[in-house]
Amino acid sequence: MDRKCDHRKHIISVLVENQPGALARIIELFSSRGYNIESLNVGHTEDPTISRITMVAKGDEHTIEQIVKQLRRIIDVFKVRDLTDKKKLDRELLIVRINVETPEKKEEVMRLVEIFGAQVVDVSKDTYTVELTGDEEQVDAFLELIKPMGIREMARTGRVAMVRALHGETFGEQKE
Amino acid sequence: MKLSGAEILLRALELEGVEKIFGYPGGAVLDIYDRLPFTPLKHYLTRHEQGAAHAADGYARVTGKVGVCFATSGPGATNLVTGLATAQIDSVPVVAFTGNVPTFMIGNDAFQEVDTVGITRPITKHNFLVKDVKDLADTVKKAFHIARTGRPGVVLVDLPKDVTRELTDFFEEEYKTPVQIRSYKPVLKGHPGQIKRAAKAIASAERPILYIGGGVVSSGASDLVVKMAEVANIPMAATLMGLTAVPGNHPFFLGMLGMHGTYAANMAIQESDLIIAIGARFDDRVTGKLSEFAPNAKVIHIDIDSAEIGKNRHADIPIVGDAKLVMEELLPEVEKQVAKNREFYAAREKWILKVRSWKERYPLWYEPSDRVIKPQFVIEKIWEVTKGEAIITTDVGQHQMWVAQYYKFRFPRQLVTSGGLGTMGFGVPAAIGAKVGRPDKTVFCISGDGSFQMNMQEIVTAVHYNIPIKVAIINNGFLGMVRQWQGIFYQKNYSQVHLDVQPDFVKLVEAMGGVGLRATKPAEVEAVLKEAMAIDDRPVVIDFIVDREEDVFPMVPPGGALHEMILPNYGKKKEKKAV
Ligand SMILES: Cc1ncc(C[n+]2csc(CCOP(=O)(O)OP(=O)(O)O)c2C)c(N)n1
Ligand SMILES: [Mg+2]
Numbered sequence A: 001m002d003r004k005c006d007h008r009k010h011i012i013s014v015l016v017e018n019q020p021g022a023l024a025r026i027i028e029l030f031s032s033r034g035y036n037i038e039s040l041n042v043g044h045t046e047d048p049t050i051s052r053i054t055m056v057a058k059g060d061e062h063t064i065e066q067i068v069k070q071l072r073r074i075i076d077v078f079k080v081r082d083l084t085d086k087k088k089l090d091r092e093l094l095i096v097r098i099n100v101e102t103p104e105k106k107e108e109v110m111r112l113v114e115i116f117g118a119q120v121v122d123v124s125k126d127t128y129t130v131e132l133t134g135d136e137e138q139v140d141a142f143l144e145l146i147k148p149m150g151i152r153e154m155a156r157t158g159r160v161a162m163v164r165a166l167h168g169e170t171f172g173e174q175k176e
Numbered sequence B: 001m002k003l004s005g006a007e008i009l010l011r012a013l014e015l016e017g018v019e020k021i022f023g024y025p026g027g028a029v030l031d032i033y034d035r036l037p038f039t040p041l042k043h044y045l046t047r048h049e050q051g052a053a054h055a056a057d058g059y060a061r062v063t064g065k066v067g068v069c070f071a072t073s074g075p076g077a078t079n080l081v082t083g084l085a086t087a088q089i090d091s092v093p094v095v096a097f098t099g100n101v102p103t104f105m106i107g108n109d110a111f112q113e114v115d116t117v118g119i120t121r122p123i124t125k126h127n128f129l130v131k132d133v134k135d136l137a138d139t140v141k142k143a144f145h146i147a148r149t150g151r152p153g154v155v156l157v158d159l160p161k162d163v164t165r166e167l168t169d170f171f172e173e174e175y176k177t178p179v180q181i182r183s184y185k186p187v188l189k190g191h192p193g194q195i196k197r198a199a200k201a202i203a204s205a206e207r208p209i210l211y212i213g214g215g216v217v218s219s220g221a222s223d224l225v226v227k228m229a230e231v232a233n234i235p236m237a238a239t240l241m242g243l244t245a246v247p248g249n250h251p252f253f254l255g256m257l258g259m260h261g262t263y264a265a266n267m268a269i270q271e272s273d274l275i276i277a278i279g280a281r282f283d284d285r286v287t288g289k290l291s292e293f294a295p296n297a298k299v300i301h302i303d304i305d306s307a308e309i310g311k312n313r314h315a316d317i318p319i320v321g322d323a324k325l326v327m328e329e330l331l332p333e334v335e336k337q338v339a340k341n342r343e344f345y346a347a348r349e350k351w352i353l354k355v356r357s358w359k360e361r362y363p364l365w366y367e368p369s370d371r372v373i374k375p376q377f378v379i380e381k382i383w384e385v386t387k388g389e390a391i392i393t394t395d396v397g398q399h400q401m402w403v404a405q406y407y408k409f410r411f412p413r414q415l416v417t418s419g420g421l422g423t424m425g426f427g428v429p430a431a432i433g434a435k436v437g438r439p440d441k442t443v444f445c446i447s448g449d450g451s452f453q454m455n456m457q458e459i460v461t462a463v464h465y466n467i468p469i470k471v472a473i474i475n476n477g478f479l480g481m482v483r484q485w486q487g488i489f490y491q492k493n494y495s496q497v498h499l500d501v502q503p504d505f506v507k508l509v510e511a512m513g514g515v516g517l518r519a520t521k522p523a524e525v526e527a528v529l530k531e532a533m534a535i536d537d538r539p540v541v542i543d544f545i546v547d548r549e550e551d552v553f554p555m556v557p558p559g560g561a562l563h564e565m566i567l568p569n570y571g572k573k574k575e576k577k578a579v
Helices: A020-031 A061-073 A101-114 A134-149 B005-016 B029-037 B051-064 B077-091 B116-123 B133-148 B159-164 B192-204 B214-219 B224-230 B261-269 B322-338 B343-360 B375-385 B398-406 B425-435 B458-464 B480-489 B505-512 B522-533
Strands: A007-017 A037-044 A049-058 A075-084 A089-100 A119-123 A127-134 A153-156 A161-162 B001-004 B020-023 B042-045 B067-071 B094-100 B126-129 B154-160 B167-169 B208-212 B236-238 B253-256 B275-277 B298-303 B317-320 B390-393 B443-450 B470-475 B513-519 B538-545
Touching: A007 A020, A007 A061, A007 B253, A020 A037, A020 A061, A020 B020, A020 B126, A020 B513, A037 A127, A037 B029, A037 B261, A049 A061, A049 A161, A061 B159, A061 B208, A061 B298, A061 B322, A075 B425, A089 A101, A089 A134, A089 B236, A089 B443, A101 A134, A127 B275, A134 A153, B001 B029, B001 B224, B005 B029, B005 B159, B005 B317, B020 B275, B029 B094, B029 B154, B029 B159, B042 B458, B051 B067, B051 B077, B051 B094, B051 B154, B051 B214, B051 B425, B051 B458, B077 B116, B077 B470, B094 B116, B094 B133, B116 B126, B126 B133, B133 B154, B133 B159, B133 B167, B154 B159, B159 B398, B167 B192, B192 B275, B192 B298, B192 B317, B192 B322, B214 B322, B224 B236, B224 B322, B236 B261, B253 B261, B253 B298, B253 B398, B261 B343, B275 B322, B298 B322, B322 B375, B375 B398, B375 B443, B375 B522, B390 B398, B390 B425, B398 B443, B398 B470, B398 B480, B425 B443, B443 B538, B458 B505, B505 B513, B522 B538
Parallel strands: B020 B042, B020 B067, B067 B094, B094 B154, B126 B154, B208 B236, B208 B275, B236 B253, B275 B298, B298 B317, B390 B443, B443 B470, B470 B538, B513 B538
Antiparallel strands: A007 A049, A007 A075, A037 A049, A089 A127, A089 A153, A089 A161, A119 A127, B001 B167
């Protein structure tokens, strides 16, 4: 088997029946077959009986192809699509509490908040809590810059994504 | 009219065409068992829930219908687990119903509560927990549909006790309408373009080989595949699960491939330039060292499960679809291509001759004896006495491999064996299910002394219902297959494989109400088999005391490539046994 060795991050979007067993099967698939998930995000779609799961998984092309096929086998799964190379909207929400004990730090955080289009959503004597929405790179870059100031606590949602509405294309590919 | 959940379940089973159920009652399924006697459904009380699952599995494998089993909550459900996993990995359609504690107690660690759907999720194609009696009929309908369509498999339906007690409306006409599962639409027809490409590749290959798996048997494609081999001059090799697709004596048939496959089958695969894999999944027991498996071959892979295609071996021409439906399209295409290109016969003649020479030079072989019973000899004799027409079930171990090698099957679904999971204890209960499904056939379970002891209580079930199965215990006083590995790869350090302490199987079976027989010398084998064949109202178990340290050959050592087989010691051979 000629397995290509580039381990890229893939973003996979799954439409699934909104049922507890469905999510359990998807998560178990990853553990039982030894695939790694970086993040996984679930929420319902415009149709409340259908959920969209967006997951980020790392692996070579062969592994990702297997993940997609194994996901399609699950009875409750409607559609699976690897969005990695598609034109897509791809966002993540970050909430981070940053140490700002000094006026210089306060100023620096505010500057970064402005540049990144983030928002300060909570304030205490010595912390700012910032909310940022962006693609993964933006979120990573922001974190990199504020790290030296001291991060108290943070939460990331993991990515959610949707194909861009080019040429009337929506979710596309039927379950095979 | 309002019916209880239990009544709805049983009525739905009837509407699904279910006739036989294998099961075991308990507190959580009392309401179901209370109504059961008032239905035409025939229930077999096995002596262990594992037996019920294997019997349902055996029934399904020989009939092609869905097998059904019942168990109570907690320990009943966990006892089913091995049986369900065995069926699932071999793609056998089984629907299991388990009771559970009432819905309001779920999650409370109530008496005999386990998370049955959680435990069985990884070993089922799908499973359901029914929380409202109003969903019950629809769920049963979906369960059968999922089990029998696409790649067949196991579906479990967990029924809390209150769901089986509560009343609701049941509309038979509505039940009979087609199932709608919006997220489940298996692809059955192959892609026409791919089928054309496959036909061209088949007609132009020089050294093609058919690699036939269990999917050929279960989809009913056997005749079409054999026809294609004949039309296009292609040698055939089969997996353990696919063995019965081809008549054992077919001149193009090389037997089983893989770890204990024949020399000819393994060499033909290794030297082929085109593998036509149908309903097979390139399992590690088949391929040996994957990176050295058939290094020069292109692969056509036909399978109903797209996830199997390209999983272990890259497919040059993948075709997703039901083996039979694909073969119906592919065969005429191949006929067309072959008619166009007459020259290929000449090229292929060389290949056929080469494959034949392998078959003749390195046949299956064992050293015969008139002193001790050779296990292979017992299997040959069973074949003779049953005229090759018996349904054979096996357990797991050396005896299973000797069955695969020495019993020449005549028709599809004739072999019932645990291929994927390799479950010791499968043979006896599976034979019960097989005999219930095919009462017209002799059903012979070929077991080992170790395996038999894993579910021997099911002999009582066979006695209870006068199910006249035959069991041959190939008694080598060892966990033979494990001993063989310890012998070859662990310097004969035999650790925990001696079965010197054993029940007297003859007395044991007699005590259970069956007939016990024994043979200790080669000269007794035929007579004892004939005696067994004459009994048709009770199970018979024959204890064959065989050569203790016979090994199964050929053998591909673990991690080795298919052509690196250890062969039998032909050097000493007195008499050559042809395949
Ligand atoms: C339930 C289970 N436990 C353990 C094994 C591992 N195993 C494979 S073959 C074998 C020996 C089987 O012994 P026996 O039934 O006497 O058959 P023989 O090999 O001697 O013909 C064992 C222990 C298994 N396959 N299944
Ligand atoms: Mg043994």
